[in-house]
Amino acid sequence: MAPTSTRMSTLARKTALGAIGILGFLALWQLVPTLGLVSPQFLPYATDTLARMFAEFRDLEFWRNVGRTMTAWFLGLLIATVAAGILGTIIGLVPFLRRATHSTIEFLRPIPSVALIPLAVLVYGIQLQAALVIIVFASFWQVFVQVLYGVADVDAVARDTARSFGLSRGDRVRFLILPTALPYLMTGLRLAAAVALILAITAEMVIGIPGLGREIVFYQASGDWVGVYSLVVVTGLLGLVINMLFRVVERKSLSWHQSIRGDEVL
Amino acid sequence: MTLYTSTVRVAPQRSQAWKRTRESILYALGLPFVLLVLWGVWATVAPARFFPAPQVILEAFIDTWVGPAFVTDVLPSLGRLALGILLSIAVGTVVGTLIGLNRWLRELLEPLLEFFRAIPPPVLIPIVMLLMGITDAMKVAVIVFGALWPVLLNTIEGVRSTDSVMTETARSFALTRGERLRYLVLPSATPRIMAGVRQTMSVALILMVISEMFASSSGLGYRIVYFQRNYQIAEMWSGILLLGLIGVLLATIFSIVEKRLLRWYHGIKEVERA
Numbered sequence: 206m207a208p209t210s211t212r213m214s215t216l217a218r219k220t221a222l223g224a225i226g227i228l229g230f231l232a233l234w235q236l237v238p239t240l241g242l243v244s245p246q247f248l249p250y251a252t253d254t255l256a257r258m259f260a261e262f263r264d265l266e267f268w269r270n271v272g273r274t275m276t277a278w279f280l281g282l283l284i285a286t287v288a289a290g291i292l293g294t295i296i297g298l299v300p301f302l303r304r305a306t307h308s309t310i311e312f313l314r315p316i317p318s319v320a321l322i323p324l325a326v327l328v329y330g331i332q333l334q335a336a337l338v339i340i341v342f343a344s345f346w347q348v349f350v351q352v353l354y355g356v357a358d359v360d361a362v363a364r365d366t367a368r369s370f371g372l373s374r375g376d377r378v379r380f381l382i383l384p385t386a387l388p389y390l391m392t393g394l395r396l397a398a399a400v401a402l403i404l405a406i407t408a409e410m411v412i413g414i415p416g417l418g419r420e421i422v423f424y425q426a427s428g429d430w431v432g433v434y435s436l437v438v439v440t441g442l443l444g445l446v447i448n449m450l451f452r453v454v455e456r457k458s459l460s461w462h463q464s465i466r467g468d469e470v471l
Numbered sequence: 472m473t474l475y476t477s478t479v480r481v482a483p484q485r486s487q488a489w490k491r492t493r494e495s496i497l498y499a500l501g502l503p504f505v506l507l508v509l510w511g512v513w514a515t516v517a518p519a520r521f522f523p524a525p526q527v528i529l530e531a532f533i534d535t536w537v538g539p540a541f542v543t544d545v546l547p548s549l550g551r552l553a554l555g556i557l558l559s560i561a562v563g564t565v566v567g568t569l570i571g572l573n574r575w576l577r578e579l580l581e582p583l584l585e586f587f588r589a590i591p592p593p594v595l596i597p598i599v600m601l602l603m604g605i606t607d608a609m610k611v612a613v614i615v616f617g618a619l620w621p622v623l624l625n626t627i628e629g630v631r632s633t634d635s636v637m638t639e640t641a642r643s644f645a646l647t648r649g650e651r652l653r654y655l656v657l658p659s660a661t662p663r664i665m666a667g668v669r670q671t672m673s674v675a676l677i678l679m680v681i682s683e684m685f686a687s688s689s690g691l692g693y694r695i696v697y698f699q700r701n702y703q704i705a706e707m708w709s710g711i712l713l714l715g716l717i718g719v720l721l722a723t724i725f726s727i728v729e730k731r732l733l734r735w736y737h738g739i740k741e742v743e744r745a
Contacts, residue, residue, distance in 0.1 A: 218578065219578050219581075222575070222578040222579045223578060223579070223581055223582040223583075224582075225579060226578075226579040226580050226581070226582060226583050227582055227583055227586075229579075230583050243602070247601055247602055248602070304498045305498055305501055305502050306502055307498070307499070308498070308499040308500070308502065308503060309502045309503055309506070311719070311722070312503070312715070312719055313715075314722075315673070315715070315718030315719050315721060315722040316711075316714065316715040316718050316719075317673070317676045317677045317680055317714055317718055318677070319677050319680045319681055319684075319692075320680060320695065320710070320711045320714035320715065321711065322684070322696075323695050323696055323698070323699030323707050323710075323711075324521065324699075324707070324708075324711065326699060327521045327699060327704070327707075328521055399589075402591055403591040403592065403593065403677075406591045406593060406594060407591070407593045407677075407681060410593055410594070410596075410681075410685075411593075411681060411684055411685070418593075418594070421594055421597060422597070425597040425601075430601065433597050433598065433601075434598070436594070437590060437594045437595065437598060440590060440591050440594050441586050441587070441589050441590035441591075442586075442589075443589075444588075444589030444590060444591060445585060445586055445589040447589075448585070448588075448589055
Protein backbone atom coordinates (compact mmCIF):
# COMPACT_ATOMS: atom_id res chain seq x y z
CA MET A 206 0.00 0.00 0.00
CA ALA A 207 3.02 2.20 -0.26
CA PRO A 208 2.02 3.99 -3.49
CA THR A 209 -1.40 4.92 -2.09
CA SER A 210 0.08 6.42 1.03
CA THR A 211 2.61 8.46 -0.94
CA ARG A 212 -0.19 9.68 -3.15
CA MET A 213 -2.19 10.58 -0.07
CA SER A 214 0.73 12.45 1.40
CA THR A 215 1.43 14.40 -1.82
CA LEU A 216 -2.23 15.27 -1.98
CA ALA A 217 -2.18 16.44 1.64
CA ARG A 218 0.97 18.42 0.98
CA LYS A 219 -0.58 20.01 -2.08
CA THR A 220 -3.75 20.95 -0.23
CA ALA A 221 -1.81 22.32 2.72
CA LEU A 222 0.52 24.39 0.54
CA GLY A 223 -2.39 25.67 -1.51
CA ALA A 224 -4.25 26.69 1.64
CA ILE A 225 -1.12 28.44 2.92
CA GLY A 226 -0.89 30.26 -0.41
CA ILE A 227 -4.46 31.53 -0.16
CA LEU A 228 -4.07 32.53 3.49
CA GLY A 229 -0.78 34.25 2.67
CA PHE A 230 -2.45 36.21 -0.10
CA LEU A 231 -5.28 37.27 2.20
CA ALA A 232 -2.76 38.31 4.88
CA LEU A 233 -0.84 40.33 2.31
CA TRP A 234 -4.07 41.96 1.15
CA GLN A 235 -4.87 42.83 4.76
CA LEU A 236 -1.38 44.20 5.37
CA VAL A 237 -1.13 46.54 2.37
CA PRO A 238 -3.87 48.96 3.52
CA THR A 239 -2.94 48.49 7.19
CA LEU A 240 0.62 49.61 6.56
CA GLY A 241 -0.70 52.49 4.48
CA LEU A 242 0.98 51.38 1.24
CA VAL A 243 -2.35 51.96 -0.46
CA SER A 244 -5.08 53.95 1.21
CA PRO A 245 -7.88 51.74 2.63
CA GLN A 246 -10.24 53.92 0.62
CA PHE A 247 -8.79 52.51 -2.59
CA LEU A 248 -7.99 49.03 -1.38
CA PRO A 249 -10.38 47.95 1.37
CA TYR A 250 -9.21 45.48 3.99
CA ALA A 251 -9.55 41.83 3.08
CA THR A 252 -11.64 41.26 6.22
CA ASP A 253 -14.06 44.04 5.27
CA THR A 254 -14.40 42.71 1.74
CA LEU A 255 -15.04 39.15 2.86
CA ALA A 256 -17.51 40.30 5.51
CA ARG A 257 -19.30 42.29 2.84
CA MET A 258 -19.35 39.27 0.59
CA PHE A 259 -21.05 37.17 3.26
CA ALA A 260 -23.50 40.00 3.87
CA GLU A 261 -24.32 39.91 0.15
CA PHE A 262 -24.91 36.18 0.42
CA ARG A 263 -27.79 36.89 2.78
CA ASP A 264 -29.37 39.36 0.36
CA LEU A 265 -32.06 38.02 -1.97
CA GLU A 266 -31.39 40.68 -4.59
CA PHE A 267 -27.80 39.45 -4.85
CA TRP A 268 -29.00 35.94 -5.66
CA ARG A 269 -31.44 37.32 -8.21
CA ASN A 270 -28.54 39.05 -9.90
CA VAL A 271 -26.51 35.85 -9.84
CA GLY A 272 -29.53 34.14 -11.36
CA ARG A 273 -29.80 36.75 -14.13
CA THR A 274 -26.13 36.47 -15.01
CA MET A 275 -26.24 32.69 -14.99
CA THR A 276 -29.40 32.65 -17.13
CA ALA A 277 -27.71 34.72 -19.81
CA TRP A 278 -24.62 32.52 -19.52
CA PHE A 279 -26.57 29.28 -19.78
CA LEU A 280 -28.83 30.32 -22.66
CA GLY A 281 -25.93 31.75 -24.63
CA LEU A 282 -23.81 28.67 -24.09
CA LEU A 283 -26.69 26.36 -25.01
CA ILE A 284 -27.54 28.17 -28.25
CA ALA A 285 -23.89 28.43 -29.24
CA THR A 286 -23.17 24.76 -28.50
CA VAL A 287 -26.19 23.40 -30.36
CA ALA A 288 -25.60 25.64 -33.38
CA ALA A 289 -21.87 24.95 -33.44
CA GLY A 290 -22.38 21.21 -32.98
CA ILE A 291 -24.80 20.91 -35.88
CA LEU A 292 -23.05 23.31 -38.26
CA GLY A 293 -19.61 21.97 -37.34
CA THR A 294 -20.65 18.39 -38.03
CA ILE A 295 -22.25 19.20 -41.38
CA ILE A 296 -19.44 21.43 -42.61
CA GLY A 297 -16.76 19.15 -41.22
CA LEU A 298 -18.17 16.11 -42.98
CA VAL A 299 -18.53 17.67 -46.43
CA PRO A 300 -15.12 18.49 -47.94
CA PHE A 301 -16.60 20.95 -50.42
CA LEU A 302 -18.26 22.97 -47.66
CA ARG A 303 -15.09 22.85 -45.61
CA ARG A 304 -13.04 24.34 -48.41
CA ALA A 305 -15.67 26.87 -49.38
CA THR A 306 -16.24 28.21 -45.86
CA HIS A 307 -12.62 28.20 -44.71
CA SER A 308 -11.75 31.79 -45.63
CA THR A 309 -15.03 33.15 -44.27
CA ILE A 310 -14.55 31.36 -40.97
CA GLU A 311 -10.97 32.54 -40.65
CA PHE A 312 -12.17 36.10 -41.16
CA LEU A 313 -15.18 36.00 -38.84
CA ARG A 314 -13.56 34.09 -36.00
CA PRO A 315 -11.01 36.70 -34.86
CA ILE A 316 -13.61 39.51 -34.76
CA PRO A 317 -13.77 40.44 -31.08
CA SER A 318 -17.35 39.86 -29.97
CA VAL A 319 -17.36 43.09 -27.96
CA ALA A 320 -17.21 44.93 -31.27
CA LEU A 321 -20.79 43.78 -31.77
CA ILE A 322 -22.00 45.43 -28.54
CA PRO A 323 -23.15 48.67 -30.23
CA LEU A 324 -25.01 46.71 -32.90
CA ALA A 325 -26.67 44.48 -30.32
CA VAL A 326 -27.77 47.55 -28.35
CA LEU A 327 -29.25 49.16 -31.43
CA VAL A 328 -31.18 46.09 -32.49
CA TYR A 329 -32.34 44.74 -29.15
CA GLY A 330 -31.98 47.60 -26.70
CA ILE A 331 -31.16 46.92 -23.08
CA GLN A 332 -32.47 43.39 -23.03
CA LEU A 333 -31.30 39.86 -22.52
CA GLN A 334 -31.21 39.29 -26.28
CA ALA A 335 -28.47 41.90 -26.69
CA ALA A 336 -26.30 40.00 -24.22
CA LEU A 337 -27.13 36.73 -25.93
CA VAL A 338 -25.93 38.02 -29.32
CA ILE A 339 -22.51 38.75 -27.87
CA ILE A 340 -22.27 35.60 -25.76
CA VAL A 341 -23.36 33.35 -28.61
CA PHE A 342 -21.01 34.97 -31.10
CA ALA A 343 -18.02 34.55 -28.79
CA SER A 344 -18.67 31.01 -27.59
CA PHE A 345 -19.90 29.71 -30.94
CA TRP A 346 -16.42 29.81 -32.48
CA GLN A 347 -14.80 28.01 -29.56
CA VAL A 348 -17.08 25.01 -29.99
CA PHE A 349 -17.39 25.21 -33.76
CA VAL A 350 -13.69 25.08 -34.51
CA GLN A 351 -13.17 22.18 -32.12
CA VAL A 352 -16.05 20.22 -33.67
CA LEU A 353 -14.62 20.92 -37.11
CA TYR A 354 -11.25 19.47 -36.10
CA GLY A 355 -12.89 16.61 -34.23
CA VAL A 356 -15.07 15.49 -37.13
CA ALA A 357 -12.07 15.58 -39.45
CA ASP A 358 -9.95 13.52 -37.05
CA VAL A 359 -11.73 10.20 -37.72
CA ASP A 360 -9.22 7.41 -37.98
CA ALA A 361 -8.85 6.30 -41.59
CA VAL A 362 -8.77 2.57 -40.73
CA ALA A 363 -11.88 2.87 -38.55
CA ARG A 364 -13.66 4.75 -41.31
CA ASP A 365 -12.81 2.16 -43.93
CA THR A 366 -13.82 -0.64 -41.58
CA ALA A 367 -17.19 1.01 -40.95
CA ARG A 368 -17.68 1.40 -44.70
CA SER A 369 -16.84 -2.20 -45.52
CA PHE A 370 -19.11 -3.44 -42.74
CA GLY A 371 -21.87 -1.55 -44.52
CA LEU A 372 -22.77 0.88 -41.74
CA SER A 373 -25.41 3.35 -42.82
CA ARG A 374 -24.72 7.08 -42.80
CA GLY A 375 -26.66 7.51 -39.56
CA ASP A 376 -24.81 4.65 -37.89
CA ARG A 377 -21.47 6.06 -38.99
CA VAL A 378 -22.31 9.39 -37.40
CA ARG A 379 -23.55 7.68 -34.26
CA PHE A 380 -20.78 5.11 -33.72
CA LEU A 381 -17.78 6.55 -35.48
CA ILE A 382 -17.87 10.31 -35.85
CA LEU A 383 -19.55 11.22 -32.59
CA PRO A 384 -17.13 9.28 -30.37
CA THR A 385 -14.17 10.72 -32.27
CA ALA A 386 -15.42 14.27 -32.05
CA LEU A 387 -16.62 14.09 -28.44
CA PRO A 388 -13.28 14.92 -26.77
CA TYR A 389 -12.89 17.91 -29.06
CA LEU A 390 -16.45 18.98 -28.35
CA MET A 391 -15.84 18.80 -24.61
CA THR A 392 -12.66 20.88 -24.90
CA GLY A 393 -14.58 23.44 -26.92
CA LEU A 394 -17.40 23.43 -24.41
CA ARG A 395 -15.02 24.03 -21.50
CA LEU A 396 -13.38 26.98 -23.27
CA ALA A 397 -16.76 28.33 -24.36
CA ALA A 398 -18.17 28.16 -20.82
CA ALA A 399 -15.40 30.44 -19.53
CA VAL A 400 -15.73 32.83 -22.47
CA ALA A 401 -19.52 32.97 -22.09
CA LEU A 402 -19.23 34.04 -18.45
CA ILE A 403 -16.76 36.80 -19.34
CA LEU A 404 -19.10 38.15 -22.01
CA ALA A 405 -22.24 37.81 -19.91
CA ILE A 406 -20.66 40.04 -17.27
CA THR A 407 -19.15 42.38 -19.88
CA ALA A 408 -22.55 42.84 -21.51
CA GLU A 409 -24.07 43.70 -18.15
CA MET A 410 -21.31 46.19 -17.41
CA VAL A 411 -21.24 47.94 -20.75
CA ILE A 412 -24.88 47.71 -21.88
CA GLY A 413 -26.52 47.88 -18.46
CA ILE A 414 -28.49 44.63 -18.56
CA PRO A 415 -29.49 43.61 -15.01
CA GLY A 416 -27.03 41.22 -13.38
CA LEU A 417 -23.79 41.07 -11.42
CA GLY A 418 -21.93 43.19 -13.96
CA ARG A 419 -24.38 46.06 -13.71
CA GLU A 420 -24.27 45.80 -9.92
CA ILE A 421 -20.50 46.32 -10.03
CA VAL A 422 -20.96 49.45 -12.13
CA PHE A 423 -23.65 50.70 -9.71
CA TYR A 424 -21.36 50.21 -6.72
CA GLN A 425 -18.55 51.92 -8.59
CA ALA A 426 -20.77 54.90 -9.43
CA SER A 427 -21.84 55.28 -5.81
CA GLY A 428 -18.26 54.98 -4.57
CA ASP A 429 -18.98 51.79 -2.66
CA TRP A 430 -15.56 50.24 -3.20
CA VAL A 431 -15.97 47.48 -0.65
CA GLY A 432 -18.99 46.38 -2.67
CA VAL A 433 -17.01 46.48 -5.93
CA TYR A 434 -14.19 44.38 -4.47
CA SER A 435 -16.59 41.88 -2.94
CA LEU A 436 -18.44 41.39 -6.24
CA VAL A 437 -15.16 40.98 -8.11
CA VAL A 438 -14.29 38.17 -5.70
CA VAL A 439 -17.76 36.70 -6.27
CA THR A 440 -17.36 36.72 -10.06
CA GLY A 441 -13.98 35.03 -9.62
CA LEU A 442 -15.55 32.32 -7.49
CA LEU A 443 -18.30 31.91 -10.05
CA GLY A 444 -15.73 31.48 -12.80
CA LEU A 445 -13.82 29.00 -10.64
CA VAL A 446 -16.94 26.90 -10.04
CA ILE A 447 -17.74 26.87 -13.77
CA ASN A 448 -14.18 25.87 -14.68
CA MET A 449 -14.15 23.05 -12.15
CA LEU A 450 -17.60 21.85 -13.13
CA PHE A 451 -16.71 21.60 -16.79
CA ARG A 452 -13.40 19.92 -16.05
CA VAL A 453 -15.28 17.25 -14.07
CA VAL A 454 -17.87 16.86 -16.83
CA GLU A 455 -15.09 16.55 -19.38
CA ARG A 456 -13.30 13.87 -17.37
CA LYS A 457 -16.50 11.96 -16.63
CA SER A 458 -17.78 11.93 -20.18
CA LEU A 459 -14.40 10.86 -21.53
CA SER A 460 -13.44 8.30 -18.92
CA TRP A 461 -13.67 5.61 -21.57
CA HIS A 462 -11.44 7.62 -23.81
CA GLN A 463 -8.45 8.45 -21.64
CA SER A 464 -6.87 5.04 -22.11
CA ILE A 465 -6.84 5.41 -25.88
CA ARG A 466 -5.71 8.98 -26.00
CA GLY A 467 -2.95 9.57 -23.50
CA ASP A 468 -2.07 12.93 -24.93
CA GLU A 469 -3.86 16.18 -24.24
CA VAL A 470 -6.26 17.33 -26.92
CA LEU A 471 -5.21 20.94 -26.81
CA MET B 472 -4.09 22.58 -34.15
CA THR B 473 -3.92 22.65 -37.89
CA LEU B 474 -4.39 19.37 -39.66
CA TYR B 475 -1.57 17.99 -41.69
CA THR B 476 -1.82 15.38 -44.29
CA SER B 477 1.25 13.29 -44.55
CA THR B 478 1.13 12.22 -48.14
CA VAL B 479 4.40 12.64 -49.96
CA ARG B 480 3.73 14.85 -52.92
CA VAL B 481 5.74 15.11 -56.08
CA ALA B 482 6.04 18.69 -57.31
CA PRO B 483 3.11 19.23 -59.66
CA GLN B 484 3.48 20.35 -63.24
CA ARG B 485 3.46 24.07 -63.87
CA SER B 486 0.04 24.22 -65.49
CA GLN B 487 -1.39 22.02 -62.79
CA ALA B 488 0.06 24.25 -60.10
CA TRP B 489 -1.59 27.20 -61.77
CA LYS B 490 -4.88 25.41 -61.89
CA ARG B 491 -4.59 24.55 -58.23
CA THR B 492 -3.80 28.14 -57.22
CA ARG B 493 -6.70 29.41 -59.25
CA GLU B 494 -8.98 26.89 -57.65
CA SER B 495 -7.96 27.76 -54.12
CA ILE B 496 -8.34 31.49 -54.81
CA LEU B 497 -11.80 30.77 -56.15
CA TYR B 498 -12.63 28.79 -53.04
CA ALA B 499 -11.27 31.51 -50.76
CA LEU B 500 -13.18 34.34 -52.41
CA GLY B 501 -16.33 32.52 -53.48
CA LEU B 502 -18.37 32.48 -50.30
CA PRO B 503 -17.44 35.97 -49.07
CA PHE B 504 -18.36 37.32 -52.51
CA VAL B 505 -21.72 35.54 -52.54
CA LEU B 506 -22.49 36.73 -49.02
CA LEU B 507 -21.59 40.33 -49.86
CA VAL B 508 -23.77 40.27 -52.98
CA LEU B 509 -26.66 38.80 -51.02
CA TRP B 510 -26.24 41.45 -48.35
CA GLY B 511 -26.11 44.19 -50.96
CA VAL B 512 -29.23 42.93 -52.74
CA TRP B 513 -31.06 42.51 -49.47
CA ALA B 514 -30.12 46.02 -48.34
CA THR B 515 -31.52 47.52 -51.58
CA VAL B 516 -34.67 45.39 -51.68
CA ALA B 517 -35.56 45.75 -48.03
CA PRO B 518 -33.56 48.59 -46.51
CA ALA B 519 -33.14 48.02 -42.79
CA ARG B 520 -32.14 50.90 -40.60
CA PHE B 521 -29.40 49.17 -38.72
CA PHE B 522 -28.00 47.12 -41.60
CA PRO B 523 -26.72 49.45 -44.33
CA ALA B 524 -25.47 48.10 -47.64
CA PRO B 525 -21.83 46.99 -47.89
CA GLN B 526 -20.83 49.82 -50.22
CA VAL B 527 -22.25 52.39 -47.77
CA ILE B 528 -20.17 50.85 -44.99
CA LEU B 529 -17.09 50.83 -47.20
CA GLU B 530 -17.55 54.53 -48.00
CA ALA B 531 -18.00 55.30 -44.32
CA PHE B 532 -14.92 53.24 -43.57
CA ILE B 533 -12.76 55.31 -45.89
CA ASP B 534 -14.29 58.61 -44.71
CA THR B 535 -13.95 57.75 -41.04
CA TRP B 536 -10.68 55.96 -40.64
CA VAL B 537 -8.46 57.09 -43.48
CA GLY B 538 -7.11 60.43 -42.36
CA PRO B 539 -6.44 62.08 -38.99
CA ALA B 540 -8.69 59.64 -37.11
CA PHE B 541 -6.18 56.94 -37.86
CA VAL B 542 -3.52 58.84 -35.93
CA THR B 543 -5.72 60.08 -33.07
CA ASP B 544 -7.84 57.00 -32.46
CA VAL B 545 -6.48 53.91 -34.12
CA LEU B 546 -2.74 54.17 -33.55
CA PRO B 547 -2.92 54.84 -29.78
CA SER B 548 -5.32 51.90 -29.40
CA LEU B 549 -3.02 49.65 -31.37
CA GLY B 550 -0.02 50.83 -29.37
CA ARG B 551 -1.70 50.03 -26.07
CA LEU B 552 -2.79 46.69 -27.43
CA ALA B 553 0.72 45.79 -28.60
CA LEU B 554 2.30 46.93 -25.35
CA GLY B 555 -0.29 45.00 -23.34
CA ILE B 556 0.25 41.81 -25.32
CA LEU B 557 4.05 42.02 -25.18
CA LEU B 558 4.06 42.72 -21.44
CA SER B 559 1.61 39.86 -20.81
CA ILE B 560 3.76 37.44 -22.77
CA ALA B 561 6.99 38.62 -21.12
CA VAL B 562 5.66 38.54 -17.57
CA GLY B 563 3.73 35.33 -18.20
CA THR B 564 6.66 33.35 -19.55
CA VAL B 565 9.24 34.60 -17.04
CA VAL B 566 7.06 34.17 -13.97
CA GLY B 567 5.58 30.99 -15.38
CA THR B 568 9.02 29.45 -15.89
CA LEU B 569 10.05 30.36 -12.34
CA ILE B 570 6.89 28.86 -10.87
CA GLY B 571 6.95 25.86 -13.16
CA LEU B 572 10.52 24.92 -12.26
CA ASN B 573 9.93 25.16 -8.54
CA ARG B 574 7.53 22.51 -7.32
CA TRP B 575 7.16 24.05 -3.89
CA LEU B 576 6.23 27.45 -5.30
CA ARG B 577 3.88 25.87 -7.79
CA GLU B 578 1.88 24.02 -5.18
CA LEU B 579 1.77 27.13 -3.03
CA LEU B 580 0.39 29.35 -5.78
CA GLU B 581 -1.73 26.97 -7.83
CA PRO B 582 -5.17 27.57 -6.21
CA LEU B 583 -4.55 31.31 -6.14
CA LEU B 584 -3.64 31.43 -9.81
CA GLU B 585 -6.66 29.34 -10.72
CA PHE B 586 -8.80 31.89 -8.91
CA PHE B 587 -7.19 34.85 -10.62
CA ARG B 588 -7.59 33.24 -14.00
CA ALA B 589 -11.28 32.64 -13.29
CA ILE B 590 -12.03 36.32 -12.62
CA PRO B 591 -13.71 37.71 -15.74
CA PRO B 592 -11.12 40.37 -16.74
CA PRO B 593 -13.58 43.22 -17.45
CA VAL B 594 -14.59 43.43 -13.78
CA LEU B 595 -11.04 44.54 -13.04
CA ILE B 596 -11.54 47.73 -15.03
CA PRO B 597 -13.30 49.66 -12.20
CA ILE B 598 -10.60 48.61 -9.74
CA VAL B 599 -7.64 49.43 -11.96
CA MET B 600 -9.36 52.71 -12.81
CA LEU B 601 -9.62 53.50 -9.12
CA LEU B 602 -6.02 52.64 -8.38
CA MET B 603 -4.42 54.26 -11.42
CA GLY B 604 -6.87 56.88 -12.65
CA ILE B 605 -8.00 57.14 -16.26
CA THR B 606 -4.64 57.03 -17.97
CA ASP B 607 -2.95 55.14 -20.75
CA ALA B 608 -1.07 53.14 -18.14
CA MET B 609 -4.38 52.06 -16.66
CA LYS B 610 -5.61 50.72 -19.99
CA VAL B 611 -2.39 48.79 -20.51
CA ALA B 612 -2.62 47.51 -16.93
CA VAL B 613 -6.16 46.28 -17.54
CA ILE B 614 -4.99 44.42 -20.63
CA VAL B 615 -2.04 42.86 -18.80
CA PHE B 616 -4.05 41.88 -15.71
CA GLY B 617 -6.64 40.17 -17.86
CA ALA B 618 -4.55 38.67 -20.61
CA LEU B 619 -1.64 37.47 -18.51
CA TRP B 620 -3.22 34.28 -17.16
CA PRO B 621 -3.45 32.03 -20.21
CA VAL B 622 0.29 32.47 -20.94
CA LEU B 623 1.26 32.19 -17.29
CA LEU B 624 -0.68 29.01 -16.58
CA ASN B 625 0.25 27.37 -19.87
CA THR B 626 3.92 28.16 -19.27
CA ILE B 627 3.75 26.58 -15.81
CA GLU B 628 2.07 23.54 -17.30
CA GLY B 629 4.52 23.35 -20.21
CA VAL B 630 7.64 23.75 -18.07
CA ARG B 631 6.36 21.19 -15.58
CA SER B 632 5.68 18.56 -18.20
CA THR B 633 9.25 18.47 -19.54
CA ASP B 634 10.08 14.88 -20.36
CA SER B 635 11.79 13.42 -17.30
CA VAL B 636 14.10 11.15 -19.30
CA MET B 637 15.37 14.19 -21.18
CA THR B 638 15.86 16.11 -17.96
CA GLU B 639 17.92 13.30 -16.52
CA THR B 640 19.90 12.96 -19.75
CA ALA B 641 20.64 16.66 -19.67
CA ARG B 642 21.73 16.34 -16.04
CA SER B 643 24.04 13.43 -16.71
CA PHE B 644 25.62 15.30 -19.59
CA ALA B 645 26.31 18.02 -17.03
CA LEU B 646 24.40 20.79 -18.76
CA THR B 647 24.36 23.87 -16.60
CA ARG B 648 21.11 25.27 -15.30
CA GLY B 649 21.05 27.98 -17.95
CA GLU B 650 21.79 25.53 -20.73
CA ARG B 651 19.07 23.20 -19.55
CA LEU B 652 16.63 26.07 -19.56
CA ARG B 653 17.70 27.30 -22.98
CA TYR B 654 17.95 24.00 -24.83
CA LEU B 655 15.52 21.72 -23.05
CA VAL B 656 12.88 23.30 -20.83
CA LEU B 657 11.87 26.28 -22.93
CA PRO B 658 11.71 24.50 -26.30
CA SER B 659 9.66 21.67 -24.84
CA ALA B 660 7.28 24.17 -23.26
CA THR B 661 6.88 26.30 -26.39
CA PRO B 662 3.86 24.47 -27.89
CA ARG B 663 1.94 24.99 -24.66
CA ILE B 664 3.13 28.57 -24.33
CA MET B 665 1.99 29.36 -27.86
CA ALA B 666 -1.44 27.87 -27.15
CA GLY B 667 -1.60 30.30 -24.23
CA VAL B 668 -0.39 33.22 -26.34
CA ARG B 669 -3.23 32.63 -28.78
CA GLN B 670 -5.79 33.00 -25.99
CA THR B 671 -3.92 35.96 -24.52
CA MET B 672 -4.10 37.84 -27.82
CA SER B 673 -7.85 37.51 -28.18
CA VAL B 674 -8.48 38.43 -24.54
CA ALA B 675 -6.18 41.45 -24.94
CA LEU B 676 -8.12 42.70 -27.96
CA ILE B 677 -11.41 42.37 -26.08
CA LEU B 678 -9.99 44.26 -23.11
CA MET B 679 -8.57 47.01 -25.26
CA VAL B 680 -12.04 47.65 -26.69
CA ILE B 681 -13.89 47.43 -23.37
CA SER B 682 -11.42 49.59 -21.46
CA GLU B 683 -11.95 52.28 -24.08
CA MET B 684 -15.71 51.88 -24.08
CA PHE B 685 -15.61 52.32 -20.35
CA ALA B 686 -13.19 55.07 -19.66
CA SER B 687 -11.88 57.03 -22.55
CA SER B 688 -12.45 59.96 -24.82
CA SER B 689 -10.50 58.53 -27.71
CA GLY B 690 -9.62 55.19 -29.16
CA LEU B 691 -11.45 52.63 -31.21
CA GLY B 692 -13.81 51.36 -28.52
CA TYR B 693 -14.84 54.89 -27.61
CA ARG B 694 -15.40 55.82 -31.26
CA ILE B 695 -17.66 52.87 -31.96
CA VAL B 696 -19.86 53.57 -28.95
CA TYR B 697 -19.91 57.26 -29.86
CA PHE B 698 -21.16 56.46 -33.36
CA GLN B 699 -23.80 54.16 -31.96
CA ARG B 700 -25.07 56.77 -29.51
CA ASN B 701 -25.32 59.31 -32.32
CA TYR B 702 -27.04 56.88 -34.66
CA GLN B 703 -24.23 57.06 -37.20
CA ILE B 704 -24.96 53.53 -38.26
CA ALA B 705 -22.64 53.19 -41.24
CA GLU B 706 -19.75 54.68 -39.25
CA MET B 707 -20.43 52.25 -36.43
CA TRP B 708 -20.34 49.35 -38.86
CA SER B 709 -17.07 50.63 -40.26
CA GLY B 710 -15.66 50.53 -36.74
CA ILE B 711 -16.81 46.94 -36.32
CA LEU B 712 -15.17 46.17 -39.65
CA LEU B 713 -11.93 47.79 -38.51
CA LEU B 714 -11.91 45.77 -35.28
CA GLY B 715 -12.50 42.65 -37.34
CA LEU B 716 -9.54 43.53 -39.56
CA ILE B 717 -7.35 44.06 -36.50
CA GLY B 718 -8.43 40.68 -35.20
CA VAL B 719 -7.55 39.04 -38.51
CA LEU B 720 -4.21 40.86 -38.56
CA LEU B 721 -3.37 39.61 -35.07
CA ALA B 722 -4.34 36.07 -36.00
CA THR B 723 -2.15 36.25 -39.11
CA ILE B 724 0.87 37.55 -37.19
CA PHE B 725 0.35 34.82 -34.63
CA SER B 726 0.17 32.03 -37.15
CA ILE B 727 3.32 33.24 -38.93
CA VAL B 728 5.28 33.45 -35.66
CA GLU B 729 3.89 30.13 -34.50
CA LYS B 730 4.86 28.39 -37.72
CA ARG B 731 8.42 29.65 -37.42
CA LEU B 732 8.81 28.89 -33.73
CA LEU B 733 7.17 25.49 -33.81
CA ARG B 734 8.45 24.22 -37.14
CA TRP B 735 10.16 21.29 -35.40
CA TYR B 736 7.03 20.50 -33.41
CA HIS B 737 4.71 20.39 -36.41
CA GLY B 738 7.32 18.21 -38.11
CA ILE B 739 7.23 15.70 -35.25
CA LYS B 740 3.43 15.71 -35.22
CA GLU B 741 3.39 15.09 -38.95
CA VAL B 742 5.67 12.08 -38.58
CA GLU B 743 3.57 10.77 -35.69
CA ARG B 744 0.38 11.03 -37.69
CA ALA B 745 1.80 9.18 -40.66
